[in-house]
Amino acid sequence: MDTTGKILFINEALYRLILMILTLGQGVHSMPVPTDIPMCTASETAQYRLTFTGKWSQAAFPKQYPVYRPPAQWSNIIGVTHSSDYHIWQRNEFASNGVREFAEKGEAWTLMKEVEAAGERIQSVYGILSAPAVVGGTGQMNTEFEVFARHSYLSFIVRIVPSPDWFVGVDSIDLCDGDQWKENVSLELFPYDAGTDSGFTFSSPNFETIPQDRITQITSSFPSHPANSFFYPRLKHLPPIAKVMLTKIKKTNQIISLPVEPTQSNQLPTGNEIEDKLINTPLDCEVSVWSPWGLCKGKCGDSGVRHRTRYILMHPANNGAACPLLEEERKCFPDNCL
Structure with missing residues (x-):
């Protein structure tokens, strides 16, 4: 079950x-x-x-x-x-x-x-x-x-x-x-x-x-x-x-009246007085903190590039704020060159 x-x-x-x-x-x-x-x-x-x-x-x-x-x-x-x-x-x-x-x-x-x-x-x-x-x-x-x-x-x-x-x-x-x-x-x-x-x-x-x-x-x-x-x-x-x-x-002789079977509907009712306008709540994108900077990649004597990344924790919904960049790079000079 x-x-x-x-x-x-x-x-x-x-x-x-x-x-x-x-x-x-x-x-x-x-x-x-x-x-x-x-x-x-x-x-x-x-x-x-x-x-x-x-x-x-x-x-x-x-x-x-x-x-x-x-x-x-x-x-x-x-x-x-x-x-x-x-x-x-x-x-x-x-x-x-x-x-x-x-x-x-x-x-x-x-x-x-x-x-x-x-x-x-x-x-x-x-x-x-x-x-x-x-x-x-x-x-x-x-x-x-x-x-x-x-x-x-x-x-x-x-x-x-x-x-x-x-x-x-x-x-x-x-x-x-x-x-x-x-x-x-x-x-x-x-x-x-x-x-x-x-x-x-x-x-x-x-x-x-x-x-x-x-x-x-x-x-x-x-x-x-x-x-x-x-x-x-x-x-x-x-x-x-x-x-x-x-x-x-209208009053009846019964103190309480219950429905016979459980409700199994998963949709809002339509065509009656209790229907309300559906609400779309904006949900902004959420991202993790940045990872540490990676190793500097490049030829000895020349400038190189290192990267860091982050990942999405929560995707946006209903016109919420979009996700920012998930990867950054910056120039560097390789260490330990011979």
């Missing part, structure tokens, strides 16, 4: 496990811990459709774009509906063991246990939602979920595959506005580093971060290292790598 096949098998197994959990128990219907944050006063529950769209294309992110073993793709989405006192992850805070395992390996077992424990302990989690993986950097996954006044927040996480510990997601978006539910919410997503693995590139080997760092957003200039797969010093901001649309739909 090749690498992509193994990932598909794991994603389908995880998806079916989550579906079984959701079937056995449709969320936790407990009273939340009181907080000072104003509560939603909507009188009825609301049902939403979540549409996740991957925008991780080679044109938008040409640097080190993974094309095989495995190619660019997205993991299952893991999300929860909850009250304001719960967070599945937070920017500038440490990732839990569950988030760590999911961000690094795509394994959701520990994360699901943490969510379940939070629902039982602090009574803040209402329901769990999931959708199958997107096999490609561009493509979609959909799911439906329900919220109600005491648990009006949504959080989720999706792993970037392949990557050391990178993900996209949302932390605590409130779908309630006073006594009304929001009709539509559109969010652009950018990559985050879970702070648990120190790799710089999509295909970096496992290199544990000791001590663990906090969750940070990856930008075009941070981490400031030329080896970083998202390092584009010419850009002020990275283009969004994904997008999520939350649309309020």
Whole structure:
């Protein structure tokens, strides 16, 4: 079984496990811990459709774009509906063991246990939602979920595959506005580093971060290292790598509805309202440092020539700066002539 096949098998197994959990128990219907944050006063529950769209294309992110073993793709989405006192992850805070395992390996077992424990302990989690993986950097996954006044927040996480510990997601978006539910919410997503693995590139080997760092957003200039797969010093901001649309739909008797089969599209959708103009990010040529000067070649008594060379580290793309000269020469006089 090749690498992509193994990932598909794991994603389908995880998806079916989550579906079984959701079937056995449709969320936790407990009273939340009181907080000072104003509560939603909507009188009825609301049902939403979540549409996740991957925008991780080679044109938008040409640097080190993974094309095989495995190619660019997205993991299952893991999300929860909850009250304001719960967070599945937070920017500038440490990732839990569950988030760590999911961000690094795509394994959701520990994360699901943490969510379940939070629902039982602090009574803040209402329901769990999931959708199958997107096999490609561009493509979609959909799911439906329900919220109600005491648990009006949504959080989720999706792993970037392949990557050391990178993900996209949302932390605590409130779908309630006073006594009304929001009709539509559109969010652009950018990559985050879970702070648990120190790799710089999509295909970096496992290199544990000791001590663990906090969750940070990856930008075009941070981490400031030329080896970083998202390092584009010419850009002020990275283009969004994904997008999520939350649309309020007509209420049904089901708390959650999941698609039957995993999405296997690797192209952006066409002919619908969520299609965006494709972005072409310029990638400048990168070259190595110069080699030492070679031996002086020439006849004794006459001037000769010596050379030095460098090689291309990164070919340019999308009208990025062209590569400079890769060879130089200069005059010299041969040594040790007899």
